[in-house]
Amino acid sequence: MLDLIRQKKQSIIIKVVFVVIVLSFIGTMFLVWGKGSDGSGSSMAYAAKVNRHKISLEEFQNAYQRMRNIYQQIYGQSLTPEIEKTLGLKKAALNSLIDTALILKEAKKMGITASKDEVSGAIAAMPMFQKDGVFSFDLYQQLLKSNRITAKEFEEAQQRELILKKTRQAIINKVAVSDQEALDLFRKENDRIELEYLSYGPADVMGEIRPTEAELKEFLQKNQDRFRTAEKAEISYVLIDPASQAARQSLTEDEIQTFYQKNIDRWQGKDGILPLADVRERVRAEALKQKAARQAFELAADTLFKNIKSGDLNLIAAKLNLKPQQTPLFSADASPPALAGETALIRKAFELKQGELGGPVETGRGIYIVKVRQRIPSQVRPLNEIKAQVEQSFKAAKAVDLARGKAEQAARQLAAKKPLSSQSTSSFGFSAKGDVPSIGNAPDLMEAAFRLTSASPAATAPFKVGDRWYAIRLKSRSEAPRAEFDRTKTAIKQGMLPVKQQEALTTWVKQLRGKAKIEINQALVAD
Template sequence: MLDFIRKKKESFIIKIVFVVIVLSFIGTMFLVWGKGSEGVSGRGGYAAKVNGTKIPLEEYQNAYQRIRTIYQQIYGQSITPDMEKALGLKKVALDSLIDNFLIAKEAKSMGIKVSKEEVANSIEAVPTFQKDGKFNFDLYQQLLRSNRLTPKDFEEGQKQDLLLSKTRQAIKDKATVSDDEALAQYKKENDKIELEYVSYAPNEVISEVKPTDAELNDYLQRNQNEFKTPEKTALSYILLDPAAQAAKLTVSEEEIQTFYQKNIDRWQGKDGILPLKEVKEKVKADALRQKATKQAFELAADTLYKHTKSNDLKQIAGQLNLKVQETPLFDANAPAAALAGETAVIKKAFELKVGELGGPIETPKGIYIIKARERKASVVPPLSEIRATIEVKVKAAKAVELAKKKAADAARQLAAKGALKAQTTGTFGFSDKGNIPVIGNAPDLMEAAFKLTAAAPVTNEPFKVGNRWYAARLKQRIEAPKADFDKTKQQLKLKMLPKKQEEALAAWVKGLRNKAKIEINQTLIAEK
């Protein structure tokens, strides 16, 4: 599920950016649209309190539904509960409302205002309100009425939306890209590097792992459920075959006709329902089988009831001229061979106490009456019995830890220019996909590698790629011509600016949240 979402995010990255932009609109519009005639407090509870001011529950519910709809449009399908949980839509909706509230408050202290002319221009630019490419006042009023909105409320919403946009833009406008930042990006995009590295895989070091008894016991205690033996039961039972009853029974014409009518869907042919005369023998056989099964069930139930107090399966078997059969101990996932496929019988078997009768139970094989003969509880075996199994698991887990530790030790040796038998990648350039020659797909290592310098040539920590841990050192860097940077510096800065602006805005909003006193109604975002 998460892989699906990640792929969709990559495919629709532009749309995701659109969602981020539109969230501010959603939050603001509902601050006005959602209140209706009830005022700022709304009905019911609150979604959050920000510096003592409540964000009404209704505003949250409206924002959540709108965001959910937008994501459905992005992914082109209904949002399942698992997808909703992975995307965190409830938190997204609530965070957008809180952020917009804080930004709107901060706009006042920044002296940011919105004029009537700006509001009017923004409304006239909305395509929904235009006819033949021009703003149509009658259409505007008609659409507002159909959505139960007054011009005053809608225009206030537009004003708030513009206020937020202007405030965000004011923060973005302060962001700049320095020459050093541009140079670092230029080098990242144009330099070539070569790494030397040492790597370790768990399977290569597992022979060095020698777990102690204490470690084995500790693992067993922490993972008891993994080693519990399944609960087992053994049954005594009798099985009534309805066919024996059928030999003693007949069915009348009326019974045949009734059975045919009640089960008419069974008799489908190419051209529709087959007439009774064409399927009469099959109808008769099925009706007889049903009648026999019913009588066998009633006979078993009556006999069982008469022996409830004695609880004696042998007496019941004797009265029905049947033989008591027995199963060995079995668990629910590996039933006795005689009960293979008898799901209802197996389920009932584990509901009975030892010595207790159960039934009648009807299955395709017949009618069962069962008795729990023995029960073996689920237990955690002692270490001595499952030592080999636990040892395998402990060694596998510790081998992963040891591989990582060896890589970390190797990183320290590489930093100290110690003598290590290292491999090399050959020269390569930066790739957003993170594909490093020889090593493979390693986006995190790629990012770290292009930050390495002659003064700090070794990664601070080992990186896991696939099932291996890597320590890497910069072997050489082939620098791109500085003159080319000077020629492209301004274009590079312009390319980097939008990201820098978004980072500045995100940091500013985070600062507002850190300074604010926010109380969230946790029941709204709790995952069920």
């Protein structure tokens, strides 16, 4: 233990703290630092490599679990795989560890350290180690021991945390908000503006497009996949209903008992697992159903294996006392009504060659054996057969380019202060939602509009809103009184500073990442 804390041992009273608080802190420690790596172990025994530093699997698991616990508390329930995937917890945890490794390395270059006195002071100030507001060394030892972490490990981790804080602080301390930045924000939030604009959409220019035969041929050649017909198949099949095998099956007492034990979670009652005697008939019925399905599958597989070389589905059907069914031609994404929802069977059908038998394929309906009677491959039909379709696609694509091009030309003309026949918005103030009168929801356009000045009144490029492009120019601006800005300038700067500091810190970390050699064990973060 640090010398300073040792000296306080006799004068501090022990207190009991909720272990969950300590676990939360310990989890945070591993999220932020981890124990590091000496680079030993197999080539895959790491979560990531940051230059020469390895982030261990243990560090990653601790960070991931801690982050998962935090979000679980937020959601108030267990996280489903879908929610975890949406949140990207594994990637977020690993990115946090990578950023930490980079910051610690940069801190060393910057000469930033944390002394023993600073570490001991930080630990002594932690509420979970205090009794009546005073640090308790005994409590400190007790809680570390109960969480299987040594004082040396904890103190080293706390030292790293202090270094991280100091380094981040050194970066944000360089940030300041200028008077001009504050004035720009004041104007954005208090001024009202009016815009003039020109807009163009594909429908406006569609009539101007008249493709030649050569252009259509070239378009078809470059975009064959747009006009390719779907691959089609015609199949015949037999379907074995597992229920047909149930009457031939029997169950021993051992089989019933084994099925009950293997599927114990199915027999949950309000007071716990129900005894076999209470659910015997249910267990027997489900076990018999499973056994019948297994027997049906084995029967189908055996019959198919013995007769597959014949290629004769009628022969196989006769041996199974079944009648073959047949479909018309269909594509993989438009199956016949009789096979609606049978995705496994459809997938198998398109894996087989024409004339080939396949299966067994098990679905919720039963066991299929299938034969492909006909296969029609995907193809691109000649232009003369699909000319109207190709021309429509060509014009739609060209209309987008033409509308954008006209908007870009209009933006240049507005910037050159040329008089144009334009439309105007009503007067409006800044809205974070980005709702611009007469134009619609356009956050980017809104931000750009309030940066326009009488000296630079026009945006240099158009903005896409929905399926239209808008070229804009400032028509008028009603400015808020400058005296009001002078009165509130200090408060505005104080409000802007945290945001600007965070942006500076984020940019700095991105720069560190850009200069580093980072190798990630992709198996850990794969969805």
